[in-house]
Amino acid sequence: MDRPWRARGSSYVARRGGWRRRIVLLLALAMVAGAIYTAVGFLQRSETLITERCTAVGAGGEDLATDQAANAALISAVAVRRGLPARAASIALATSMQESKLRNIGHGDQAGPDSRGLFQQRPSQGWGTEAQVMDPYHATNAFYDALEKVPGYQAIPITEAAQYPGAYAQHEPMARAFASALTGQTAQGVDCSLRKPEAAGDAGLVRQRLTAAFGALPATAAGRTVTVQAQDTRAWAVAQWAVANAKALSITEVRVDGQHWSRLSRDGWQAADVPAGQVSITVAGKPAP
16 A cells, blocks of 8 residues: 655655755855865964065066065165166166175185175275175175266166176066165065064164165154155155165064055055155064063
């Protein structure tokens, strides 16, 4: 004898079992998605996973390490101080990258065993004493002294202006991009991705380093902030010098000409209510225990 109610009952039980499996599956997927979201958030916040580096608009994807960026900023600032065009800074950066990887190294190579410093200048060839060529300020000024004697250096290829072989040309995109930004010709041109500061900054030291790089500036240091009175390209040169030196000097914020750079947000330059005519540089306070 047929018992249709049994068939309907079995179908109902089967349907209920199917819905339960779906609910369990959806809950499992939700838990996995939540775990992934949490993991991604942790990775984004994890200081140890941040690769510290500096980038420049138009550099062709070639980043600089933080110490290289600080040296690039010094070389560019000296060009600004001397009233030289951004092209001079481009040539200097390409030369230093080829010679020393933009690092102030205290040794030479087989071609010049006594060469030293950012440009691998040789005391035996009249660039100064060993101590002088190891001083980045002296070395950079000595390089520009020589460059200015090259006729038409602003228009000729880097390899001719630097009076060295063709290897220098490979660094031209990086050099041009960083020089343009660090001399203030390109606003919002430099950004650095950094971890949180490990030590408190010193506003007085920032002011001292600024003066050493750019010369006398109308700058004041109060509390954790240095304020520099500057306009147009000079303002952006100072601001992006500060970003490039943020690692070494524990700088956390830079404000200039309606823009704001924050080390902690890592969002690059963002619009902000900042008056024109001044640059504000803030250093880190004492880290929490």
